Structures are given as structure tokens and as C-alpha cells.
Amino acid sequence: MNKSVAIIGVPSDYGQRRRGVDMGPSAIRYAGVVERLEALGYAVKDEGDIRVEKAPIKKDQNEKLLNLDEVVEVCSKLAQKVEDAVNENHIPLVLGGDHSIAIGTLAGLEKYKNLGVIWFDAHADINTPESTPSGNIHGMPLAVSLGLGHERLTSIHHAGPKVKAENIIIIGARSVDEGERELIKEKNIKVYTMHEVDRLGMTAVMEDAIRYLQERGVDGVHLSLDLDGLDPLYTPGVGTPVAGGITYRESHLAMEMLQEASILTSVEFVEVNPILDEKNKTANVAVALIGSLFGETLV
Ligand SMILES: NC(=[NH2+])NCCC[C@H](N)C(=O)O
Ligand SMILES: [Mn+2]
Numbered sequence: 001m002n003k004s005v006a007i008i009g010v011p012s013d014y015g016q017r018r019r020g021v022d023m024g025p026s027a028i029r030y031a032g033v034v035e036r037l038e039a040l041g042y043a044v045k046d047e048g049d050i051r052v053e054k055a056p057i058k059k060d061q062n063e064k065l066l067n068l069d070e071v072v073e074v075c076s077k078l079a080q081k082v083e084d085a086v087n088e089n090h091i092p093l094v095l096g097g098d099h100s101i102a103i104g105t106l107a108g109l110e111k112y113k114n115l116g117v118i119w120f121d122a123h124a125d126i127n128t129p130e131s132t133p134s135g136n137i138h139g140m141p142l143a144v145s146l147g148l149g150h151e152r153l154t155s156i157h158h159a160g161p162k163v164k165a166e167n168i169i170i171i172g173a174r175s176v177d178e179g180e181r182e183l184i185k186e187k188n189i190k191v192y193t194m195h196e197v198d199r200l201g202m203t204a205v206m207e208d209a210i211r212y213l214q215e216r217g218v219d220g221v222h223l224s225l226d227l228d229g230l231d232p233l234y235t236p237g238v239g240t241p242v243a244g245g246i247t248y249r250e251s252h253l254a255m256e257m258l259q260e261a262s263i264l265t266s267v268e269f270v271e272v273n274p275i276l277d278e279k280n281k282t283a284n285v286a287v288a289l290i291g292s293l294f295g296e297t298l299v
């Protein structure tokens with residue numbers, strides 16, 4: 001792994017309805033992310049947070065695309081920041097914020113023409129305005145990145161799809177909406193639900209996932225890690241917890257195996273909501289996972 005990391009905080013909560021997830025970047029910094037990476041020998045450039053206007057939620061909203069203007073603005077700024085970090089040869093480490101920000105991150109990774117994406121999440125986040133049960137854009141970033149959804153979202157930073165369906169792997173899914181299932185089938189997207197995690201074990205899942213991406217000949221891999229992928233026992237500070245998730249140790253193992261495979265070129269950790277958390281537990285887990293991902297070992 002490249003030894004230079006650029007941290008980009010994205011204090012946005014516009015992709016869903018529970019306030020507080022905009023404080024995620026602060027919570028993760030408070031939990032010591034910079035120190036942790038420096039201790040591993042990385043040069044860390046903390047770019048600070050991108051500027052997010054704190055607008056009051058409007059009343060006359062499109063119920064299928066809540067806060068569309070704000071999400072477009074945040075993601076456009078973020079895409080530019082991510083692109084700059086890549087051009088300066090840093091590994092972008094994006095800290096959310098809710099998961100809608102992945103729309104911006106993926107748009108900023110256009111240098112990778114055959115990008116692989118590992119989506120670690122309880123959800124598939126592949127809804128469209130037609131299929132969404134909530135209108136929350138944090139449930140849509142994978143669809144948007146495939147070029148599906150509102151044109152203002154799919155055209156952020158540059159027009160057209162940002163990733164290929166066959167380069168996406170979802171791990172940890174256990175809450176998938178009807179329209180999402182159909183799209184996953186239609187596009188033949190690789191998903192390791194909790195069923196596969198239970199059945200095969202995390203070791204086999206990660207070996208498979210890594211091999212799959214290598215066989216696809218990817219020129220970069222982005223890890224988008226939603227803290228609700230873990231069981232809420234370990235990460236209670238998330239807005240949409242779902243029981244029956246990945247354990248603390250399984251998630252560390254996954255990070256360690258990604259480090260060993262040395263395939264990642266960008267990383268994002270999202271959905272840490274300190275208001276819903278217990279004494280910053282969730283941000284602490286995020287930083288511990290970042291430690292493993294970037295090369296910490298137990299001995
Ligand atoms: N990034 C997340 N936590 N997404 C949760 C999405 C939940 C649900 N599928 C929805 O579309 O509203
Ligand atoms: Mn989720």
C-alpha cells in the first residue's frame with residue numbers, strides 16, 4: 001500500500017433523516033485516526049472537512065429524493081477533493097457522514113478505468129427513486145454509481161457510470177429491499193449476505209472476493225465501509241442498525257486480509273453517528289478497523 005494518506009472529512013447528514021451523522025468525522029478524529037496511521041509509518045495529510053452548509057430541512061421536498069440539492073452539492077465538492085488526492089498520489093480516506101457521500105467519492109475515482117468496489121454494509125444501497133422505500137439518498141449510492149437514478153446524481157463530476165456492475169462486491173447484506181433484489185439479479189452483482197458469511201466463514205468470503213476482483217483485472221479497489229455492516233452490538237452509533245451482523249473479529253479479519261492482498265487504492269468509512277452512540281464506541285471501532293486495514297498486526 002502507498003504510504004501516504006489524505007483524510008477528507010464529509011460532515012453531511014443529508015442522505016437520510018437522523019441528524020448527528022454529520023459529526024462522524026469529528027468522532028473518528030477524536031478516536032485517534034491520524035495518530036493511528038502515523039504510528040504505522042504513514043504520512044498523513046488531514047485535509048480537514050469539506051464545507052457543508054447547515055441548511056434547515058426544506059418542507060416542499062421531492063419525497064423520493066430528500067435533500068437532492070444538498071447531496072448534489074456535497075458530492076460534487078467531495079469528488080473534486082478525492083480526485084485531487086489521487087492525483088497527488090495519496091490514498092484517499094474519506095470519513096462520513098452518511099453513505100450518500102459515496103456518490104461523490106466514486107465520481108472522484110475516475111482515474112481508475114476498471115475500478116473494483118467492496119461494499120461492506122448491512123444494506124445493498126442500490127435503490128432508485130422508483131424503488132426507494134424511504135426517499136433517503138444514502139440508500140441509493142450504488143445505483144447512482146451504475147448510472148441509475150436522478151440525472152443530477154448520475155452526472156456528478158462527469159457523466160456516465162462510475163463503476164461496472166461486475167466489479168462490485170457487497171459483503172454483510174441482511175436488509176435488502178424488493179427493488180434492490182431485482183436489480184442485483186438483473187445486473188448479476190456479487191453479494192455475500194450474512195448467510196454466506198455464516199456458511200463459508202469470513203476467511204473464505206474474503207479469499208473469494210479478492211480473487212474475484214483480481215480475475216476481473218481491476219486497476220484499483222475502493223472499500224466503502226458502512227459501520228452498520230457490523231452487528232449493532234459493536235457499532236450502536238448508526239442510524240439504520242440491523243441485528244445479526246458481522247462480528248468485531250470477523251470485520252478485523254476482513255480488514256487484515258485486504259491489507260495482506262494489498263489491493264486497496266481508496267477507502268471510506270461512513271454512517272458513524274455520535275448522537276446515537278455509546279461513549280464513541282462506534283468511532284473507536286472504526287479507527288481500530290482502519291488500523292488493521294492499514295497494517296496493524298496483533299504481534
Ligand atoms: N447507507 C445506509 N445505511 N442505507 C440504509 C438504506 C435503507 C433502505 N434500504 C433505504 O433505502 O432507505
Ligand atoms: Mn447500511
Ligand SMILES: [Mn+2]
Nearest residue numbers: 099121125226
Ligand atoms: Mn450503506
